[in-house]
Amino acid sequence: MILSGLFFRAVQMSTPLLLGSLGEVLVERTGVMNMAIEGIFLLGAWAGFTGAYLTGSLLTGFVCAMLAGVLTGALYGWITVYLKQHQIVTGVALNILAAGLGIYLYRVLFGVPLLPLTVESLKPLPVPVLSELPFIGPVLFRQNILTYIAFLAMPVGWWLLFRTRTGLILRSTGANPEAVDAAGINVERVQFGAVLLSSALNGLAGAFYSIGYLGLFSNDMIGGRGWIAFALCFLGNWNPLGALLGALVFGIADAAAITLQTSGFRLVPNEFLIALPYILTIVATVLRTQFNVPASLGTPYIKESK
Amino acid sequence: MLLLDHNPLKIYGDLFSYAFRDIYNIADIFAKATPLILTGLAFAFAFRASLFNIGAQGQFYLGAVAAAACALAFPQLPSIVLLPLCALAAALAGSLWGGFAGFCKARFNANEFLVSMMSTYVAVAVLDFLVRGPLREAKGEYPQTDVLAESAWIPSVIPGTRFHWGFFLALAVAMIAWIILWKTTLGFRIRAVGRNRRAARFAGMNEQRIFIAVFLLSGAFAGLAGFMEVNGVQRMVVQGFNPLLGSEGIGIAILGNAHPLGVVLSALLFGALKVGGILVTQTSTIPSSIIAILEGFVMLFVVLSYWLQHRIAAARARRRASEGGDSR
Numbered sequence: 001m002i003l004s005g006l007f008f009r010a011v012q013m014s015t016p017l018l019l020g021s022l023g024e025v026l027v028e029r030t031g032v033m034n035m036a037i038e039g040i041f042l043l044g045a046w047a048g049f050t051g052a053y054l055t056g057s058l059l060t061g062f063v064c065a066m067l068a069g070v071l072t073g074a075l076y077g078w079i080t081v082y083l084k085q086h087q088i089v090t091g092v093a094l095n096i097l098a099a100g101l102g103i104y105l106y107r108v109l110f111g112v113p114l115l116p117l118t119v120e121s122l123k124p125l126p127v128p129v130l131s132e133l134p135f136i137g138p139v140l141f142r143q144n145i146l147t148y149i150a151f152l153a154m155p156v157g158w159w160l161l162f163r164t165r166t167g168l169i170l171r172s173t174g175a176n177p178e179a180v181d182a183a184g185i186n187v188e189r190v191q192f193g194a195v196l197l198s199s200a201l202n203g204l205a206g207a208f209y210s211i212g213y214l215g216l217f218s219n220d221m222i223g224g225r226g227w228i229a230f231a232l233c234f235l236g237n238w239n240p241l242g243a244l245l246g247a248l249v250f251g252i253a254d255a256a257a258i259t260l261q262t263s264g265f266r267l268v269p270n271e272f273l274i275a276l277p278y279i280l281t282i283v284a285t286v287l288r289t290q291f292n293v294p295a296s297l298g299t300p301y302i303k304e305s306k
Numbered sequence: 307m308l309l310l311d312h313n314p315l316k317i318y319g320d321l322f323s324y325a326f327r328d329i330y331n332i333a334d335i336f337a338k339a340t341p342l343i344l345t346g347l348a349f350a351f352a353f354r355a356s357l358f359n360i361g362a363q364g365q366f367y368l369g370a371v372a373a374a375a376c377a378l379a380f381p382q383l384p385s386i387v388l389l390p391l392c393a394l395a396a397a398l399a400g401s402l403w404g405g406f407a408g409f410c411k412a413r414f415n416a417n418e419f420l421v422s423m424m425s426t427y428v429a430v431a432v433l434d435f436l437v438r439g440p441l442r443e444a445k446g447e448y449p450q451t452d453v454l455a456e457s458a459w460i461p462s463v464i465p466g467t468r469f470h471w472g473f474f475l476a477l478a479v480a481m482i483a484w485i486i487l488w489k490t491t492l493g494f495r496i497r498a499v500g501r502n503r504r505a506a507r508f509a510g511m512n513e514q515r516i517f518i519a520v521f522l523l524s525g526a527f528a529g530l531a532g533f534m535e536v537n538g539v540q541r542m543v544v545q546g547f548n549p550l551l552g553s554e555g556i557g558i559a560i561l562g563n564a565h566p567l568g569v570v571l572s573a574l575l576f577g578a579l580k581v582g583g584i585l586v587t588q589t590s591t592i593p594s595s596i597i598a599i600l601e602g603f604v605m606l607f608v609v610l611s612y613w614l615q616h617r618i619a620a621a622r623a624r625r626r627a628s629e630g631g632d633s634r
Contacts, residue, residue, distance in 0.1 A: 278424040
């Protein structure tokens with residue numbers, strides 16, 4: 001019972017990491033890092049909550065979250081892809097901006113409520129027949145709709161990236177932008193499109209924290225989860241299936257931390273349990289050194305002048 | 307701001323007139339700028355080697371805890387011994403915490419951006435643990451340490467204000483950073499590694515050692531910022547204080563073109579923004595997160611201005627090239 005509870009939570013907590021890392025894999029394959037990921041997670045959480053609270057519909061909330069992601073992504077993409085500015089620096093600027101904006105807009109709309117405002121979060125949606133299976137049923141098939149979507153998105157992302165013409169264009173843009181340009185494809189447009197796509201996924205991932213899971217918004221609810229999704233893209237070797245594996249491991253770490261905290265386990269102070277996913281990221285980053293990094297990752301593509 | 311039914315221009319005007327209204331606020335700008343100079347230097351120094359120390363916040367926290375622990379452990383020591391001791395402890399703690407990222411980079415070729423970023427979250431947990439556990443105030447009421455003994459306070463430059471002598475120490479550190487970068491062989495190597503890692507390797511430089519040295523120094527700068535805040539301003543450690551100091555440092559380093567002098571000037575600008583921002587939020591209904599928003603916009607405009615500069619330079623070069631062609 002405890003074990004199935006733990007794994008249920010692990011699967012649930014890996015949902016936003018899946019969405020975020022899938023977006024990051026797709027965009028980094030085109031040679032651009034989406035460094036605004038943490039800020040977009042937060043703005044997605046805010047927009048999702050606001051949309052859902054004001055309209056009473058979770059679906060609207062998720063759409064708002066994706067829109068907020070796309071808008072932020074458009075700003076990031078414009079500066080990094082078209083104006084060729086430093087990706088890390090632009091990302092840091094947007095993340096600070098988002099950290100301020102999230103709480104600011106919340107206050108503007110809702111003031112300072114005595115109790116945090118809440119919406120009803122996503123309900124579990126048991127899959128008929130499968131949810132009756134022992135152990136696997138409660139762990140995998142009594143999740144909410146967004147979790148199912150996130151898990152299905154990973155193989156779909158893999159298929160898109162490695163089995164379609166679009167995927168070929170994405171991958172070639174990161175590996176050899178000159179060749180893509182020579183083939184008559186607009187490199188900047190591919191990269192900008194990928195930034196928008198990944199930002200939409202990041203916004204959705206952020207909304208999972210606010211309305212998919214807790215049903216409220218707080219300014220520190222993301223707490224570096226965006227960066228963990230960012231790291232999963234590296235650790236998963238720029239492959240959606242690798243990221244899937246990584247997200248599950250992190251989901252387990254997150255779930256274990258939550259379960260141990262609430263179970264009155266006193267061997268290790270709570271603070272270190274909270275730090276567990278971050279420590280795991282460091283360990284994984286250190287151990288995982290052989291990468292097949294997309295060749296032009298992080299360097300803006302500047303067309304040879306005529 | 308329009309959303310809150312305020313006139314934005316008036317608010318900006320207020321922001322700056324408040325910041326320079328009286329001696330107390332002007333002095334506060336220097337107090338706010340002091341740790342910002344140091345976290346700005348921390349990022350700028352590593353940036354010169356094309357390394358990314360995103361973890362100044364964590365190094366700052368560790369430095370703050372070390373300084374506080376030192377002051378709480380030896381309250382009977384005279385200031386002249388205790389203050390340097392605290393400063394040293396803070397620098398050392400920050401240095402080791404930062405050096406870990408450098409070591410991972412050098413030994414395992416691990417991405418220093420991720421390692422330093424994640425180590426910040428671990429540092430937050432360490433700080434939380436210490437102020438809730440071993441270092442908790444005697445009353446045991448709030449997650450914070452006891453107030454430090456007066457001998458551990460950095461004296462004020464202008465009595466009655468928060469402007470303390472630590473500011474000049476920060477200036478001295480900026481000076482030292484400049485000397486290291488531009489007047490020593492270590493600095494030459496750091497900049498060479500930053501410019502072109504491959505060429506530096508062919509020239510026989512040991513880049514691994516440079517990585518570690520850069521992160522040790524960079525972490526020490528951020529750690530000293532912890533000493534400044536604890537011994538100069540807060541006089542205790544409170545859970546989760548100054549949570550944006552690290553990322554503000556990145557903004558300051560970029561605004562200051564990763565040059566120590568530029569860092570000092572931009573830290574003063576950010577200091578003024580903060581003082582003015584706090585006063586504006588106290589005198590109106592605008593939430594204090596407006597400061598972060600303003601800082602974010604400043605950074606974005608800086609990035610855009612780099613693009614503009616580049617465009618102007620390119621246009622000028624093109625014009626010169628075409629003129630040169632005509633005369634030939």
